[in-house]
Amino acid sequence: MSIRNLAVPGLLAIAIAITGFVACSSEREASAPSQTRVADPSDVIDEQLMVSLAQAKNFHRKAKVYMSDGNLAAATASVRQILSLRFPAGAPEAEDVRLDARALLAKLLVSQGQVEEAMRTVQEGLAQSQRESFFVANLHTVQGEIHEARAAQLDGEGEPSKAKAIEERRAAIAAYDHSIQINEKLQKQLMEDR
Amino acid sequence: MATHDNDFLTGPVPEPEAEATSAERAYAKTFADVVDKTLSGRAPAAMSADDRALIEVATVIRAANGTMELAPSKQRSIIEDALRQAVGTGASTSGSVTPIARGRAKRWVPWTVAAMSTLVAAAAILLLWLRVPTTTVVQAPQAAAVPTSWTSRPADPLIGPIAREHAGDASSRIDYLFADRLDGFRERRLSGGKP
Numbered sequence: 001m002s003i004r005n006l007a008v009p010g011l012l013a014i015a016i017a018i019t020g021f022v023a024c025s026s027e028r029e030a031s032a033p034s035q036t037r038v039a040d041p042s043d044v045i046d047e048q049l050m051v052s053l054a055q056a057k058n059f060h061r062k063a064k065v066y067m068s069d070g071n072l073a074a075a076t077a078s079v080r081q082i083l084s085l086r087f088p089a090g091a092p093e094a095e096d097v098r099l100d101a102r103a104l105l106a107k108l109l110v111s112q113g114q115v116e117e118a119m120r121t122v123q124e125g126l127a128q129s130q131r132e133s134f135f136v137a138n139l140h141t142v143q144g145e146i147h148e149a150r151a152a153q154l155d156g157e158g159e160p161s162k163a164k165a166i167e168e169r170r171a172a173i174a175a176y177d178h179s180i181q182i183n184e185k186l187q188k189q190l191m192e193d194r
Numbered sequence: 195m196a197t198h199d200n201d202f203l204t205g206p207v208p209e210p211e212a213e214a215t216s217a218e219r220a221y222a223k224t225f226a227d228v229v230d231k232t233l234s235g236r237a238p239a240a241m242s243a244d245d246r247a248l249i250e251v252a253t254v255i256r257a258a259n260g261t262m263e264l265a266p267s268k269q270r271s272i273i274e275d276a277l278r279q280a281v282g283t284g285a286s287t288s289g290s291v292t293p294i295a296r297g298r299a300k301r302w303v304p305w306t307v308a309a310m311s312t313l314v315a316a317a318a319i320l321l322l323w324l325r326v327p328t329t330t331v332v333q334a335p336q337a338a339a340v341p342t343s344w345t346s347r348p349a350d351p352l353i354g355p356i357a358r359e360h361a362g363d364a365s366s367r368i369d370y371l372f373a374d375r376l377d378g379f380r381e382r383r384l385s386g387g388k389p
Contacts, residue, residue: 045379060365092348100364107362138356183355
């Protein structure tokens, strides 16, 4: 058989081999992990969330003991530790627990005369919140209390600070109104959901 | 040594220098006539089996020498067919000569098949190369069936609006929240994670 006669079946064999190779490689690509994925189910309560909640609970208990003992500084430090707890990514409880810890922390700071630090704590919490909740509303309530505390301080400074005190009281009313608005909105939503 | 007319093939072999007998000469002459007639197409209708075998051998020897020719009528037919095909008129009557054009076409058939196969292969490669992989999202059936109490979710429905006098009562709220989530967690664990 001459070379010319061998060329035809050879060419056919190469063509079939290339087709087969490509078909096989495409099947391999199809089974790659990027092709088919399972949708994430709703996040269920897992061990990590329970551990984080248990730690927050313990820090609150510790702070309560310190407060009953009159050690506000230690109580403040205990509550601060709640803010650095690690929760499962995306767990809605994390934001609620942190906002509630900030509310208590701000109140502890106000009781220790650290009004500006308390206001910073509240403002950071409001800035970090990603949804409206009763805990956000509560933080607005605490913000109103801080404004009231500021107004009381300004009252003590005499006549020159009277205008600023009035301004703080107006800010307190605005914060309380904001808190009421959020509460009403959420309550309405909950009623509709039921 | 007794001899008979038809015992040449089965009888004893004569000596190399022995003189042919008159009977042998007569038989040789008769057989030569039969051979001549057979080669000219006038074979006798009946002959002995030995004679027929010898005639066949003689025919084969003659054909091997290359002296056999086609009949004049057959020769004429083939030449006329070839000339007719060369000038492109009419079909072959004998069927023994392949037309030049058909011969060329036959030569290109395997190449055409090979080229078509290669084109198909190239098209398949291009198609598979350019094809955009589709992403199929498979919805897990248990996702919708998981009870709400098992899921991580906002604490608003559980806690409700927080009164001003309880603004700093975070300790009791975390206790309540922890207890509720622990219930869901235990429920899920005890049921093996299935609703």
